[in-house]
Amino acid sequence: MNSSLQTLTWSLSLIAATGAMGAGFAKSHGLSTSVFSTSRSATADSPVTFTRDIAPIIFHSCSSCHHPGEAGPFPLLTYSDVKKHARQISDVTQARTMPPWLPEPQKLKFADELRLPNEQIDLIQRWVAQGAVEGDSADLPPQPKFTQDWRLGTPDLILTAQKPLILPPEGTDTYWNFIFRLPIEQTRWMKAIEIHPGDKRYVHHANILVDRSASSRQREAEPGAGFGGMEIRIESQVFDPDSHLLFWKPGTVPYLEPDGMALRLDKGTDLILNTHMQPSGKPEIIQPSIGLYFTPQPATKLPMLLQLEDDVKLDIPPGQRDFQITDQFVLPVDVDLLAIYPHAHYLGKDIQASATLPDGSKKMLIHIPLWNLSWQAVYRYAEPVFLPKGTTVALSYVYDNSADNPLNPNHPPVRVRAGNRSSDEMCHLWLQVLPIHYDAAQGDPRMLLQEALARHNIEKDPSDFEAHYNLAAMLQAASKLDDAMREYEAALRLRPNDAAANNAMGAALLASGQPGKAVAYLSQALTTRPDYFPARYNLGNALAAQDDFAGAAEQFRLALQLQPDDADAEANLGSALAEMGRFSEAKGHFEHALQLNPNHALARENLQALQRATSQ
């Protein structure tokens, strides 16, 4: 009998060391209040009143956060509310601390800019200087109305964190990750998400990361407990790059993705909510929930998050005020830039990113002259920004490691390098790009981006494990197995015991017809991580390829203990048993595989072959 063994391998993995992804969310509270009334606004020497001049500014730019249930620590809805904080408002608007909006004005506009015009700031100054008078009640525009509920209507799926975090009353900022296990049985397409991060007064920002391989669960002390940490690493088993920036900050309201840009969510996918909180002075219970909105329309446009980083250059001497990092990356394909998300920690000071087009013209993509981690945000462009192939994207980050930087986590300052702790630094820039004008026959343009980025990172830092690994994965996807294995070997020289890299190398060897060599790598992956399903499955395949069906069956059984619903492992276990002549057992596994996936061609084929063999 000739039952074929499935050679599906779990090989293409991408590792993204990622701090925080997020989505630009629109601020769309539906206010139509014009900021100035045209006929009766205050002139340079006329009195400024709350009802006529100040209320429209407050209602438009402050009240969306400053109302009960929202992030603002006190309401700003009435004259009395505003009068009680009048000088404070005057100070923080003049300093541009409020409303929180870090980027400088520039030619490329962002969606939902929160920056107050200078004239409005001057008006507030004059109002306070004149005694903060109320004015004629007839001038008062209608108070804005806000909902405490889900803004896009009832979500299709609402998930609440299993276990709340008790935020301590004091201490430094807290970073906590909540894992939401999606209770979906089949692939769904998400067109919007609303993040309710818990008590909004204490959560400074939150990002959702898509974990398609349940890799974060290992960090929980018990299922549902969540885990601490500012930056988290998500592994992906297939080329499935992050595509969306799912982000919440005070004032964020959800928005619908454009047609064709829904996010794919599969059975078994986890959403990781990475939150940044500040103690309030008393213990706080933080229990976030998320609301998901689905669409039946699968994605037709596939954006990608390009992560530019230059952490290797981060080695900031104590006391240095202007430590600069620059980096340039040339785009290998035409893209539309949709959103930008800069990220540094507490030493970051001046952050810039620009694009120089092939014709020499330059676009400032973002400039934040005074970085503040506490107000980090995803910035979505009002219109997509076309960047043709050959455009150089450049970043320039300046860090202040002097004692004069009030946010410096070290007192006195110490040498600071890159790392995941908040006292370490980062130099990251995420760009959400949508490849355009490409020839699908030439392959997935996101792979070209990923490959170019990996090569760029290796050029900067030959000891960049993730870059070697990701480059190898892209080469393997392009069927350049020898080149891929060379890169996996380079990655393994840097981290000989890494489970993902050993598994990938084993899978590449298997694909190139070298199962004997593959076994050594796969076994090493399992020594590092005995519960690593892909390595267990691939080892089964490698043993089967050497006709060690008993060994293969054992590995498939162990794999099924890890993932009992995996139809491929069931079918392969059946195949191994069939090869050993254990037909009745094999039949049961083929049947189970078909129960799990009625369209499993190999299980069906083998079952039929088995029936033919036993009937003869």
Place this chain on the structure above:
Amino acid sequence: MRSGRSAFRANRLLLAGMLLVCLLAPEVALSQQGAFDLDGKPANPFDAASGKIVVLVFIRRDCPVSSRYAPVIQQISAQHERDASFWLVFPDKAETPQTIHNYLREYAYRLPALRDPEHALVKLAQVQITPEVAVFNRSHQLLYDGRIDNWYRDLGRSRPAPTTHELADAIQAALGDKIPAAHQVRGVGCYISDLE
């Protein structure tokens, strides 16, 4: 600079002394202009201080910086339970004894609280912001008013931990019958004058 500062200090102490007289004036004056305890009775934080230094801590419920300082204020007051008389002072006339009771419970405060609706204590202590503190020596002369420490640089930026500790330093000076190095450092938070 040095001489200027000396002159200013003398003036301030005199002012504190004069206002103290006002506070110790007949009860009728206090009930019109002074502070109240949470039973609504006129209260003078210096009356009960007998030989202790007095620390007034000015806070607002609607000022998040005030609230974030609750654990710090309690730690410092607990360290000086025997030799310092600590009072929380609420300058917002809209506060009721009940709202203050609730706040104290929420933040697990174990300090006595006063309402200061007419800002008699605010003027005496020369504070402008919440949270700010005023430290009086055993003779009830004002030695220091201003911030607790330098945790906040401005409303948008707070240090991971403070690097100066003005309140603790002023208490040490007062206990040692000395003049503190700093006599006034403005705080970061919410203006008390916005409440007028």
